[in-house]
Amino acid sequence: MNNNYDAIIIGFGKGGKTLAGAMERQGWKVAMIEQSDKMYGGTCINIACIPSKSLAYQSKYAAFMNPNSFEDQNAYYTQAISEKNELVSFLRSKNYHNLSDKEGITVFTGKASFISSHEIKVAMKEETVKLTAERIFINTGATPIVPNIQGIHASKYVYNSTTLMDLMELPKHLVIIGGGYIGLEFASMYANYGSDVTVLDGAEAFLKREDRDIAKEVLKTLEGKGIRYISGAQVQTVQDKKPDGTRVIYLRSGADQPETIEADAILLATGRKPNTEELNLAHAGVAVNEKGAIQVDEHLKTNIPHIWAIGDVKGGPQFTYVSLDDYRIIKDQLFGAGKRSTKDRVNIPYSVFIDPPLSRVGLSEDEAREQGYETKIAKMPVAASPRARLMKETQGVLKAVVDAKTDQILGCTLFCTESSEIINIVQIAMQTGQSYTFLRDQIFTHPTMSEVFNDLFGQME
Template identity: 40%
Template sequence: MEKYDAIIIGAGQAGIPLAKKLAKAGWKTAIIEKRLIGGTCINDGCTPTKTMIASARIAYLVKNSNKWGITTDSYTVDMPAIVKRKDDIVITSREGSEKNLQETKGLEVIFGEATFTGIKTLSVTLKQGDRRFLNADKLFIDTGAQPLIPPIQGIQDINYLTSTTILNLTEVPEHILIVGSGYIALEFGQMYKRLGSKVTIVEKGEKFLSGEDEDVAETMKNILEEEGIRIYTKTQVSQVQQLNPTQINATLSINNLTEEISCSHLLVATGRSPQIGSLNLDKTGVETDDKGYIQVNDRLETTTEGIFALGDVKGGPAFTHVSYNDYIIVWKNLLEGADLSIKNRLLPYCLFTDPQLGRLGLSEQEALQKGYQIKIAKLPMEHVARARETGETLGFMKAIVDIPSKRILGAAIIGTQGGEIMSVLQVAMMGGITYEQLRYAMFAHPTFSESLNNLFMKIEE
């Protein structure tokens, strides 16, 4: 049994910086990774998808360049080149992260699969087949999540795609059917539509983007449909069948009616499930919920003292920045004696469609449900000077403010730079800056953020 001060299981966006921080603090530390350094973000998520989305945006701009007074005769989508560019960026990011880990004194990187044999003891099956036995005073689980495959009749008999496997397609699908309408579905859907695919999105729920205000969801749906994406709601894929290597037949159930759709590719984007299968958590006393997510307290400690869970494996919003903030909370509490908590932390997120949807804090409906006295500031992007100048006027800015305190409670920004504008409001919320202060602030002209002046003037109209 090899003894460590700390063991991190999973080299994702929480595990990597935590391992380095603990090792640099003098803790004898090991980080165990069964697959690839960098986790979902670098290998299967943020880095590759946003790289490919950038290529799709170029295709869209070229196709529509006459809007800006530029005429092009034709263009060609080179899918292998797009995939290679993505792979090059992913490999560079992954190798950089691995090198930093390997060069950290007091930190051992172990490639293998970890299984608990006791409360704080592990068996690690190495990639070459050998086994090691480790224990530590503190253990940190950062094993992330994986695509969830729904129980659709025939799904296991077809060549379906997930958010991981679709990244390696070297051809543009003729017609891609996407099951689900979350962030993965919408980003891939718009990307492949712009690269030349026919795209159909199927959502079983009654509402599109059900977690957003109705005006936000409706605007995003209209934007995607205007690009030619067909979106079904209140619809389930009840059965699929592989007719031949290039044709899949799907049966849709819509209000007790059925419709048959033929597609060349099917992407399953119905959510993710925690990667805990090989951990053998019943040996530890670590409790999970009914979906398998590890239960933690506000300081990210599990039901077993000294064992923590960070990132997607603990449930909640599955964003890289949440994982990284989990790391900050844990290391500051352990090494600096801080008392940080995940409770009531401000959550920003961004849907990287084009235009983007930047979201922050409370929605209008959430604010009303919590009993706030609110006012809504809303400004169409077509009234934003910078948007008119760049020719990208889709969307709007929306902010929710608390009347008594004049503080900003939340925002939704649909626009080309939606995530960046949202980040300006986030800093204001973090600093307790009121909407009145932003209304009269001096911003550089002409920028998108400058229109926060005009946005908050709407409150007084």
């Protein structure tokens, strides 16, 4: 086998796999390295967006089922897990063959590490091979952070966001350590399925990135599902019981004595870190920052000119659609005009898939004022939407922030059903420099959630 390639891509994630296909179409010979046969397609398809959103979608129906017992809830949950597994397996296979079936792409399943800036060692099950290439692209993603908590490694009831979704039995009591977006998504999901959920958040402020009125509305909705949220909770110990179950010992901010809560599953939702530790980046001379993220310029090049980094491994927003835009930037350098860069990224929207989803683009009210803008604010309850009424999903609130001097939209927060879809309408209006009146006067179909913009932005007058 000739192991010399035009490009080596380490990691089968969104940006890398899309780039591999583009290279192959240009006649390049490409090596794609993925360390696990369970990760073809990357994090999103296998262990993050797709499986978690599949379970979140199914959980909405669980909340309406009015089960007679926990056994009924567990049966529905087990079915949802099985359906999630089938979906992931289908997509994983599809992604594998999308690349492996192409003549110019060779997929290597094994652990990659640098020998030098042009050489990669791949340790596979049967053999270890050395690959060389003119250009190398690192797309290894991120991995969950395991906090330094006594007993956490010894416990058999501790899970991360990946392993919890493989659990076939619904936890009766789930304790989530971490109150960020991932933790809250799982809290909402498992509460819908019927778990008794407690969130232990080390932070003092709930959803500190959001305006306080929005955070208050989200917390009220989550608590309405029966979720217990405890702020300022510093977890000290995880201690398994006999014959089964576990307990979490934590100290509240300002308290003298620790408290104990029992559980039959613990989810660690304490963040993710770039997956770089085993790449031997020093052998290639690639620089990383203090958090282990690969340092890149605005064109995603590392300090080594022929090595790039794509996606979560370089730090920054951990979104699949950002990784896809990384592909566009690199593709433009290789085969285009080379004009695209990370500086082109403004107003990136995001959605937190709690129930209902929380979505935002641009600045919050607090952020706008901190940056010195004179603002106009519009706010309305979701219950004012006919679409939300007919769907019987009236929880939530909508909020828009506009520059009072220019009438430009500075930001919008939507805590409502279907917000993950309609937030993109606001983003497009902002990207194209539209006044808020563009959405206020737009003709939308009826009855839809998008027509809430007529009313929301109509309040600016």
